[in-house]
Structure formats: C-alpha cells, structure tokens
Amino acid sequence: MSSSATLSSIEICAGAGGLALGLESAGFSPAALVEVDDKALATLFANRPEWNLVEEDLNAFDPDHHPESYDVDLLSAGTPRVKSMATINRKDDHPERKLVKAALYLVGAVRPRAVLLENVPGLVSKDDFSEVRTEIEEELNHLGFRLFKNVLNAKDFGVPQNRSHGFFVALQEPYAQSFTWPSPSAETPTYVGDVLYPSMASRGWPHAQEWAQEARIVAPTLVGGSDKRGGPDLGPERAKAIWERIGINGGTLADEPPGPQDGWALGSDRKDLPALTVAQTALLQGFPPSWQIAGRKTRGYRQVGQAVPPPLAAAVGRQIAAALKARAADSPQPWPAG
Known part of the structure; x- marks a missing residue:
C-alpha cells in the first residue's frame, strides 16, 4: 500500500x-x-x-x-x-x-x-x-x-x-x-437535453431550449469505436431512429454546434436535422467539457466510442x-x- x-x-x-x-x-x-x-x-x-x-x-x-x-x-x-x-x-x-x-x-x-x-x-x-x-x-x-x-x-x-x-x-x-x-x-437520471443544452445554445441556436425539452431522454449506446468501421455516426439504425425522434441526425457528426441560421423541426428529413459534434458525444460519455479529444472526426469519435x-x-x-x-x-x- x-x-x-x-x-x-x-x-x-x-x-x-x-x-x-x-x-x-x-x-x-x-x-x-x-x-x-x-x-x-x-x-x-x-x-x-x-x-x-x-x-x-x-x-x-x-x-x-x-x-x-x-x-x-x-x-x-x-x-x-x-x-x-x-x-x-x-x-x-x-x-x-x-x-x-x-x-x-x-x-x-x-x-x-x-x-x-x-x-x-x-x-x-x-x-x-x-x-x-x-x-x-x-x-x-x-x-x-x-x-x-x-x-x-x-x-x-x-x-x-x-x-x-x-x-x-x-x-x-x-x-x-x-x-x-x-x-x-x-438520483433522477441524467438526460441528453440537460447535458447538451449549454453546448447547443453556445452559438445562438434559437431552437436550443425547445430541443433540450424534447431531448429529456437517456441516449442509446454510442457506437463507432471499431478501427475496422467506416466514418463516424451514432450507431446502428435503431439508435439513429431514436436520435431522429428528438431531432438529431445520427448518421453523421458535425464540425460545430448549430448556429443562429440553422432551423429545426421534429419530423424533418434526417439530413435536415443538426448533428452532434465529437465534443458533444464526449459529454454524453461523461467527460467534462474541458476534456479535449485530439484528431479529426473519425479518429476523435473512435476514441469516444471506445x-x-x-x-x-x-x-x-x-x-x-x-x-x-x-x-x-x-x-x-x-x-x-x-
């Protein structure tokens, strides 16, 4: 000892x-x-x-x-x-x-x-x-x-x-x-909307509060850590469907949070919905906001997923x-x- x-x-x-x-x-x-x-x-x-x-x-x-x-x-x-x-x-x-x-x-x-x-x-x-x-x-x-x-x-x-x-x-x-x-x-479960709201609102996205209310869920498992896998996304289709129901495009990752000009509406085509950034997926994994993930999207998200x-x-x-x-x-x- x-x-x-x-x-x-x-x-x-x-x-x-x-x-x-x-x-x-x-x-x-x-x-x-x-x-x-x-x-x-x-x-x-x-x-x-x-x-x-x-x-x-x-x-x-x-x-x-x-x-x-x-x-x-x-x-x-x-x-x-x-x-x-x-x-x-x-x-x-x-x-x-x-x-x-x-x-x-x-x-x-x-x-x-x-x-x-x-x-x-x-x-x-x-x-x-x-x-x-x-x-x-x-x-x-x-x-x-x-x-x-x-x-x-x-x-x-x-x-x-x-x-x-x-x-x-x-x-x-x-x-x-x-x-x-x-x-x-x-304690009460921690929800996606509560964790990601500050980041979603950081660039003046006018729908951040509305989205956060819809996102009072526990996220599905973030998948994407395999070295053999292709580009970054939030997992299999069943997981992407959950993300789509709260207005997130789970088929890709974004370079930055949505801004003042970005729209949002439940029921929109997946490609028209905002995507999460690598930093936001790290928040969902329980990393503190100050924790920096090195690398571009694919290799950065691979670290988060693993x-x-x-x-x-x-x-x-x-x-x-x-x-x-x-x-x-x-x-x-x-x-x-x-």
Whole structure:
C-alpha cells in the first residue's frame, strides 16, 4: 500500500483517458499509462501533460524497462472489445484476445494489490465468452487474487447514456474482504437535453431550449469505436431512429454546434436535422467539457466510442480504493511461488 493518501496505478490500453480520469477522481495517481494510438496519446497529453505516457504496444511492454510500474496499488485495463465464440474464427478477432492474455501476464509481472479489467458485458456472463472468462478467472486465482465480476450500466451512475460495461475486479487478501460493488445512484437520471443544452445554445441556436425539452431522454449506446468501421455516426439504425425522434441526425457528426441560421423541426428529413459534434458525444460519455479529444472526426469519435465513461470508472474506482484503504494496516498475503 502506498504510504501517502494517494493510491498508485498503472493503466494499459489507456485510450482517451475515460478509465484513468474516473480513477483519478477516485484517488488513484497513474505511475504510467500505456497506449499505442498516436491520437489517443495526443488526447491524454493535451489534458494531463503531467501523466507519464508510454507509447508502446501492450504485447511488447516490458515492466523491467519501466520500474515505476512495480508495486502499484492497481493495474487497470480497458482492452479492445473481445468478440464472442460465434466470431472466433474471424481473423480480426485474435488481436483482442491476445491483448487480454498480455494484460494477465502483466498482472503477474507487476504484482499490484488490485486489478480492474473492463470489456464487453458478455465477457462477464455469456456462454459464448466462457473460454476467455475461464482463462481470466483461473489466472487471477492462480496469482492469489479473489475475483469479483459484474455488469454495470453507465446510466445508473450519472451518465446520460444507456451503456453497459463488463468489469472484473480482483484484489489480494486481505483487501478483498472489504470490496463491494457500487450501488446505482438514487438520483433522477441524467438526460441528453440537460447535458447538451449549454453546448447547443453556445452559438445562438434559437431552437436550443425547445430541443433540450424534447431531448429529456437517456441516449442509446454510442457506437463507432471499431478501427475496422467506416466514418463516424451514432450507431446502428435503431439508435439513429431514436436520435431522429428528438431531432438529431445520427448518421453523421458535425464540425460545430448549430448556429443562429440553422432551423429545426421534429419530423424533418434526417439530413435536415443538426448533428452532434465529437465534443458533444464526449459529454454524453461523461467527460467534462474541458476534456479535449485530439484528431479529426473519425479518429476523435473512435476514441469516444471506445472509452469507459469516467463517472462509471469513478464509481468502481472508489470501491476499490475503499477496500485498499480499509486494510491499509494489514500486509498483503505473499504471492504464490513460481
């Protein structure tokens, strides 16, 4: 356990920083963040230049070359989305599973007191993911951790989006004795219109207030993070239909919010409706307005679509921090030999 009040962490596959930002608010200070994408690294540097960024592929990352990685309180990872067994024979599926293996290897090398792995909800509970899930469980148990699994929805933690994430949390004894999952917020759900109204009104759009009233909904999941996918949009047709019902063109992204000359009417053709900007989608993901996303629309939105909503990450991070601090006076159990 760190001697100071701040807990230490290392994060791999850091992306645009959603997980790291949430963990920061929960009391974790990253000793290093590992990422290979240049635009994601530019995003991290623009917002937290003091963070130690390591530009390296996870498969090649050697903690011996980064001694600050050792003896941290937490290793966190939001590895690329693992696909189900139904698509395991697809050639492009193998890198995602290899990154999960690399993350597990790094747990054994770094020896943190706690581990946080985030991925698709199905990895936690669906049969199609049982092979990878079993590998995660067996390896973490072998390394001396007690494992906790859960699926949490970001809308239950102040994010205006219906978005589920699968989490594996593992802690060494005796810290595991004090861990519990965060409870959903008892407050009224956060709505799209409330979050985006200041941005929609920022350029003098005369319909901002009317639109915000219509947009008192929780958004569908923002989809668009795949590296194999085409240009940016707000997801499949069913999601675009929801956006269209509140007067948003979900088939594209805009360069700026609507202005004084832009019209708006429910029932208009999709192409005649205003579209959201990358910055606005980041707001829907729970990033603060000050968080800058580097890159043009496609690569910027890809970072947003792949991110863990910071408020959700913060909720899980606070529970991990509480468990670590509750047992701060106890020494961790020795690691298994070999």
